[in-house]
Amino acid sequence: MALQPVELINQRILITGATGFVANPIIESLSAHNKVFAAARFKDDSAKQKIEALGAEALVVDLGADQLVGLPADIDYVINLxxxxxxxxxxxxxxxxxxxxxxxxxxxxxxxxLHFSSTAVYEYAGHEPRSEGSPLGDNHRSLFETYSISKISAETVASFVARQQRTPLTIARLNVPYGSFPCWPFFHAKMMEAKMPIDVHPEGPNGYSPIHGDDIVRAVPYLLAAATPDVEVVNLGGSAVVGIEEWCEYISELTGLSPIYNPTSNALGNLTVDVNKLESIAGPSTVDWKQGVRAMLEDLAPELLLSR
Known part of the structure; x- marks a missing residue:
C-alpha cells in the first residue's frame, strides 16, 4: 500500500536545475497550486522566460559558486535536479x-x-536488477567520465548533511526518463531518421527501467512524504523492463524507420532496477511504455509517424 503523499497546495517550493528536461513538467505541475521558485544558471533571458511561462519565478543561482546567493527564504520543500x-x-x-x-x-x-540522483551510481552487473543496496561503481565512465563518481559523491554529502542537521531527505535514483521532452528514446528516433548507428552493449538485450515524465511528476509528493532525517534512498524507474532494442523496434513499427545497431563495449550496458521500494511508496507506473513512446513522437516528431 502506497504512502500518503504530502499535500502540495499553497506551499513554497524551490526547484533547482530548472532548465533540465525532467524539471520542466515538475515545475509546470507544482506551479498550478504553489509558489514555485525555479533556480538555474540561466545563461539567457529566453531560458528564464520559458520557465516563467510554466508559472514559476525564475531565479539565477549557481550551485558551483563559493557562496549561494539569490535563494528565497521560508521554503517548505526543496527539489534538487x-x-x-x-x-x-x-x-x-x-x-x-x-x-x-x-x-x-x-x-x-x-x-x-528531495535530491534527484541517478542509477548511474550502480556498479555494472549485467542483467541483474539493481536494488538500493547493490554495490556502487563507475557505471557511466565510458561516456561521461565524471558523472557516476560525482553523483555518488553528491549522495554521500547530502546524506551526511541531512543526518547531521536532521533534515528529512529522500534520494531518488532516476533511471531513464522519457516523455514529451528530449530523451533517450527520442534521440534514438532521430538517429534512425538520420540512419546513424545506435551504440548498444554486446551483452544484450540492453534493458532499462524507463519512467514516463507523468509518473515522475506523480511520484514527487510520495517521495517527499518518504523523506526522513535518516535518509531514504529509492530507485526511480518504471514498472516495466524495456530494452533499447525493444523501444527502437517499436519506433520502427510506428515510423517505418530501421535502427542500425553498433555493438560496442563503450556503450552503456544493461541497467534495470528493482522498483519494489518505489512501488511500496508511490504505487506502480501508470503510463504504459508503448503509449508513452507513441505520445512522445506525436508531440515531438509527428512527421515521423506512418499514421497520425
Missing part, C-alpha cells in the same frame, strides 16, 4: 557534490528535501 556534466572533475564535483550540501545547509528546517 541540478547536475553538471562538463567532464571537468573540479567543476562537476563542486556543482554536484558540494552544491547539494550547500543547499541542505541553506535549508535545514524544510519539511522535506
Amino acid at each position: 541540478a547536475v553538471a556534466k562538463s567532464g571537468k572533475w573540479s567543476v562537476d564535483m563542486k556543482v554536484n557534490a558540494e552544491g547539494v550540501g550547500k543547499l541542505l545547509v541553506a535549508y535545514p528546517k524544510v519539511k522535506a528535501f
Whole structure:
C-alpha cells in the first residue's frame, strides 16, 4: 500500500536545475497550486522566460559558486535536479557534490528535501536488477567520465548533511526518463531518421527501467512524504523492463524507420532496477511504455509517424 503523499497546495517550493528536461513538467505541475521558485544558471533571458511561462519565478543561482546567493527564504520543500556534466572533475564535483550540501545547509528546517540522483551510481552487473543496496561503481565512465563518481559523491554529502542537521531527505535514483521532452528514446528516433548507428552493449538485450515524465511528476509528493532525517534512498524507474532494442523496434513499427545497431563495449550496458521500494511508496507506473513512446513522437516528431 502506497504512502500518503504530502499535500502540495499553497506551499513554497524551490526547484533547482530548472532548465533540465525532467524539471520542466515538475515545475509546470507544482506551479498550478504553489509558489514555485525555479533556480538555474540561466545563461539567457529566453531560458528564464520559458520557465516563467510554466508559472514559476525564475531565479539565477549557481550551485558551483563559493557562496549561494539569490535563494528565497521560508521554503517548505526543496527539489534538487541540478547536475553538471562538463567532464571537468573540479567543476562537476563542486556543482554536484558540494552544491547539494550547500543547499541542505541553506535549508535545514524544510519539511522535506528531495535530491534527484541517478542509477548511474550502480556498479555494472549485467542483467541483474539493481536494488538500493547493490554495490556502487563507475557505471557511466565510458561516456561521461565524471558523472557516476560525482553523483555518488553528491549522495554521500547530502546524506551526511541531512543526518547531521536532521533534515528529512529522500534520494531518488532516476533511471531513464522519457516523455514529451528530449530523451533517450527520442534521440534514438532521430538517429534512425538520420540512419546513424545506435551504440548498444554486446551483452544484450540492453534493458532499462524507463519512467514516463507523468509518473515522475506523480511520484514527487510520495517521495517527499518518504523523506526522513535518516535518509531514504529509492530507485526511480518504471514498472516495466524495456530494452533499447525493444523501444527502437517499436519506433520502427510506428515510423517505418530501421535502427542500425553498433555493438560496442563503450556503450552503456544493461541497467534495470528493482522498483519494489518505489512501488511500496508511490504505487506502480501508470503510463504504459508503448503509449508513452507513441505520445512522445506525436508531440515531438509527428512527421515521423506512418499514421497520425
